[in-house]
Amino acid sequence: MKGKKTSLFFGVLISFMLVFVGNSEAQKKRKVPGVEKDKVYVGTSQPFSGPAAAWGIVAKAMETYFQYVNEKKGGVHGRKIVLLARDDGYQPARMRANIEELHSKVLLFAAPLGTANVSANKDLIAEKKVPTIAPLGNVRMWVGYPWEKLKYFFVAYTDxxxxxxxxxxxxxxxxxxxxxxxxxxxxxxxxxxxxxxxxxxxxxxxxxxxxxxxxxxxxxxxxxxxxxxxxxxxxxxxxxxxxxxxxxxxxxxxxxxxxxxxxxxxxxxxxxxxxxxxxxxxxxVIKLPQLYPESKQLFDEIVKLNPELAKTPFLTLYGIFVGALVEETLRRAGPEPTREKIIEVLENMENWESPVSFPITFGKKRRHGINVIGLWxxxxxxxxxxxxxxxxxxxxx
Missing domain, CATH: 3.40.50.2300 (Response regulator)
Structure with a gap:
């Protein structure tokens, strides 16, 4: 009888432990910021108002590219990509407020825009440990930046x-x-x-x-x-x-x-x-549709979804480029993406080229993926x- 009680006790204990471990694992998965069963969230802060409002087209183009990926490809690994974009009016303080709001809601940031804005807020992004793809601004802000902070930023921008x-x-x-x-x-x-x-x-x-x-x-x-x-x-x-x-x-x-x-x-x-x-x-610094047939083909697909973007092809291309880079990063990160995986796959990206951009290479100690200049x-x-x-x-x- 005593043996049966002991067996029953251990059986209950093991069952409890299995449930506890299972719940702990589930909690760990749920704790990945910006990742849900059927969605993955990407954040950005750009000017949709103020003197630099025209540059906010980049975010609108990114959003439209994600729509294209979601509708034509079913998203990435079964998840739709959702862009959480906030207006900062080209003001550093407003970008800071946007970062404070978004950092716990997104898996990564993409294309925060403006030299003064990004420079003033890069420490905050690093503090929050959010991988940031293609921050748009003067690349000299990253030269000499401490590695423990720089490691979160993957820059694809000309000096x-x-x-x-x-x-x-x-x-x-x-x-x-x-x-x-x-x-x-x-x-x-x-x-x-x-x-x-x-x-x-x-x-x-x-x-x-x-x-x-x-x-x-x-x-x-x-x-x-x-x-x-x-x-x-x-x-x-x-x-x-x-x-x-x-x-x-x-x-x-x-x-x-x-x-x-x-x-x-x-x-x-x-x-x-x-x-x-x-x-x-x-x-x-990018493949203009007028000059590159492969760029025109993708550009035309995106513009079908948002005809207004046809008026601003260069800015639209930048949004498409960043969107494609995010898509490729998520694809390589696999069905269970984490911020650590995002950093890992970007560090292993070599000569990746989209239809609208020139080849990009990052590395374990390289964060400047491309530095190209032509003239039109x-x-x-x-x-x-x-x-x-x-x-x-x-x-x-």
């Missing part, structure tokens, strides 16, 4: 400083520029462009004209360019203020050669600036001409 040097070299050697001016916004993005131009232009740099993000009238700025007699203006600014500035140049009756950083490569600039943007040279010439009807083949520069970190 503004090196781009500025390439653009300035092109202006001098190919366009014969003798008097160069730079118009730039007063932040890390603009300062990086300024430094690159200064290093190459030297005594050919005749005017350095900065502006604040709050400014709306650029009459004085344009007059400084005219007074300096600049035959070339290099621009490191945002779409709305750049457009307003070049319009003022036209009003003053001057038509210097315009060269601009790649964030201004979208044809939306033609809509904003009109004929004042005709003939501008812009940085090319834009006409007033939105046509693009390749004038400098893409150059693949060394990663910075």
């Amino acid at each position: 503004y400083l090196l781009e500025a040097k390439e653009i300035t070299n092109f202006a001098i050697e190919k366009l014969g520029s003798e008097k160069i001016a730079i118009f730039y916004q007063n932040d890390d993005y603009g300062e990086a462009g300024l430094k690159g131009v200064e290093e190459v232009a030297k005594d050919k740099l005749v005017a350095k004209v900065s502006h604040e993000l709050t400014e709306v009238d650029f009459s004085v700025h344009a007059q400084k360019i005219k007074d300096a007699g600049a035959d070339t203006v290099i621009i490191y600014s945002n779409p709305r203020q750049s457009a307003a500035f070049v319009k003022k140049l036209s009003e003053l009756g001057i038509k210097p050669k315009i060269l601009a950083s790649f964030p201004l490569a979208d044809p939306v600039m033609v809509n904003l600036a009109g004929e004042a943007w005709d003939g501008a040279y812009v940085g090319g 010439r834009v006409s007033k009807d939105g046509k693009y001409e390749l004038v400098m083949e893409p150059k693949f520069l060394d990663p910075l970190f």
Whole structure:
């Protein structure tokens, strides 16, 4: 009888332990932030309002790409990808609030946008240990960043400083520029462009004209360019203020050669600036549909789902690119993704190329996946001409 009671006791104990272990394992699975049985959540913070609102198209394109993946492919490993996107108005404090809200709701962040914003909030993201794919901003913020923090960031973005040097070299050697001016916004993005131009232009740099993000009238700025007699203006600014500035140049009756950083490569600039943007040279860091058939095929598929995106192909492509990189990362992470797996698969990504982007490579000690720059010439009807083949520069970190 005693033996039966003992057996019964141990049987109950073992059953209890099995249930406890099973519940513990289930709890562990449920504790992965942003992962549900049929959904996986991705977060971002971008400007949908304010002076840089045009750049918020990147998030809308990402969201549409995820819709494409969900509808055409059934998601990834049976889970639909859901983007939680928040507006920060291009203000660091608002991005911080968005990160505080989202970090426990998402598996990863993708394409938080803005040099000042990302720079001000990268420590917070690292503190929350959220893998972050393709943060968009001046890559110099990551140079020398402590590895224990940098390890959470996978950057696929061209260096503004090196781009500025390439653009300035092109202006001098190919366009014969003798008097160069730079118009730039007063932040890390603009300062990086300024430094690159200064290093190459030297005594050919005749005017350095900065502006604040709050400014709306650029009459004085344009007059400084005219007074300096600049035959070339290099621009490191945002779409709305750049457009307003070049319009003022036209009003003053001057038509210097315009060269601009790649964030201004979208044809939306033609809509904003009109004929004042005709003939501008812009940085090319992605496969524009007009120039790459494989890019056009995917671009057309995405635009079918959201026709508005056709108006902003460059920004849309960036969203597609980041979306495709997220999709590939989730696919490689397998049916039970965790933040640790996300980091692991990205560290093993080598020469991955999407239809809209050039090859990307990360590594266990490499977080700068691509550093590429080409140049396109834009006409007033939105046509693009390749004038400098893409150059693949060394990663910075």
